[in-house]
Amino acid sequence: MDTLLLQILNGLDKGSAYALIALGLTLIFGTLGVVNFAHGALFMLGSFCAVTFSRLLSLSSVKLDETKLDFLGNPTEIKTPYVEAWFGPETGAAIIDWAVPLSLLLAIPFMILVGFVMERGLIKHFYKRPHADQILVTFGLAIVLQEIIKAIFGANPIPTPAPDIFKGSFDFGLALGMDANKIIYPYWRMVYFSFSLVVIGAVFSFLQFTTFGMVVRAGMADRETVGLLGIDIDKRFTFMFGIAAAVAGVAGAMYTPINSPNYHMGMDFLVLSFVVVVVGGMGSLPGAVLAGFMLGILESFASMNWIKDIIPGIDQIIIYLVAIIILLTRPRGLMGRKGVMEE
């Protein structure tokens, strides 16, 4: 029982990341019909928003402190981040500490902007071209974004810690009346999971309960008719692209404490998120979310030692294996609509 619970918990944070990326991916696919191979790069951009923000906040001035002397008797240099200088050491340090969650402030508008520019500048011209061309051009874009990040931030992973109060972990076992230290779960992973639920909920309710969402859903079903009704559907779809980019971006920003951002994380997550989308069903939002969590949890189960003893290496390939089986037996995926992209 406790191992079961532990594996489910372990799978949740990875599953949340998969679900969020896949949600954006399938949003773009469902609305615009574009296969976006640059979506992993958007996730990575979000991560580097967090890095940028933490760097911006910790920008510091170097002063000579006359009161403290080093062993040679010279005044020592001390670095004071500007935020600390302005808000006092305690508040300033706290602000710096919150860099990752605060980076959402930066990531959301930035990613929406990136989404806008991408859609208007590039994707717009590819609606009528075959899917292969869309894959190719977005693949090229992914390479370009990745290389730009590499040129600016370097090739090494950049550790970005979570805020101090989320350090440490929560003892689930104790809370459920079991032995202490049986099931411990880092706070930040809990935060990430609940955050992803909030984002998913927000996207769904936006699509479900607002007029804007209603129009977009109508446009997903029949783009031309909605256009004929006198609604500027293109503008709304551009906005949807921005939202999809922002979902991937904030997912990346919040994921940074779990996985130090590096320039190839986009490509690493891209393949997996495509697999997730395919398993969930192309163009199905609930499918993407469900498949994301399911595959994340499956992956953590497969990495248990006794399973690895029976089938060695299963933890490496379980996701692909599931995807291949699903694609071959039920090409529309778990919750895909009939007729979308089927042969």
Next chain:
Amino acid sequence: MLGLNKKDTKFLLIVIALTMLTPFLTQPFAENSGLAQFNAGYPDLMQRFAIYGIFAIGFNILFGLTGYLSFGHAAFLGVGSYSAVWMMKLLTVNVIPGIILAIVVSGLFALVIGYVSLRRSGIYFSILTLALAQMSFNLAYSVLTPITNGETGLQLALDDPRILMAKNTSGSLPTTNLFGLSMNSSAKWEVLGHVFTFNVGYYFCGVIAVIAFYISLRIFRSPFGLMLRAVKTNQTRMSYTGLNARPYTLAAFVISGMYAGLAGGLLASMDPLAGAERMQWTASGEVVIMTILGGAGTLMGPVLGAGFIKYFENIFSKINDTVLHGWFNFLPDGLENLLVTLIHPFVGKGWHLTLGALFMLVVIFLPGGLMEGGQRITKWIKNKRSGGGDPNSNKTHAPKPTPHVAE
């Protein structure tokens, strides 16, 4: 000649001539001139031109003709490499058995993967090949360590059996050879400050590349090739005529997988080691870029793209700050530094950025790749010469050429 018409024979002869003269063509600058770093005539790189040319030709048979975009072709390259190295470990370091095994094993592997993934088309096919190849990469990296030697990579060792060879007493690893002709031996010819290197390995790869090119030429001109093009143009219509496209696409998939395996086997023959990173999906992306950049569906395009990318990878990436400063040192200091800072992200370590941007530009504006670009330029020049009076140049009512099917 050889079952080709006159035009194709001429084309083939040109390709043969280009292959044979590569050591001259890639070495245009004198050894001690400032431009010597653009010379590409060293054996390692010339071999890569030929090998990746073969890889791209094979990929083009699948993608250029049938339009099935596979994102997992590097898996076959890796499988070919592994099998060739195993042959060299077990039997002999003669390259021929290794290459034959590489082709056979990768063909069988492609048959399995193709059988599974060709049940779907379009983007599903791309994702299936991507998933299958990534799965093979992960397996090669971890579980199959007894066969693939995991992350260290497979290489020759002193105590390998090599049952067809005499007992190794020299205490050093044997070099790969072709019936005694060592692959890394080369002849040098110095003339007028130029040094031309004629490498056995390169000529071996070059001959195989010409054969591979000839086979792909025949496939392009055959009824089978026509059938593949029909699959690309309209598969639904084709199935209405009562034809089952599956056997044809599967055959194309296996053939291109065998080409990739041949390329992998050659890579291992030139340098007997094989690593899992050769199978990663970004490596598959590279061959896609090569083919598109050169011109998918054309005969010469993929080879051109492969040569272009390998040239850039090896030459362009060597341009660093010092070299840039050397180029611009005739300018005033401020301007020099500005130019160097501006150019620096695009060359040297950042050459992937140039490649990615170039690739995007080609996909957006030039779907036929460099070949189409070349054709457009020649047409433009011809039109200028004839004063624009060419009646064929009136494009307003002519149908547009379908992308990727261009010859």
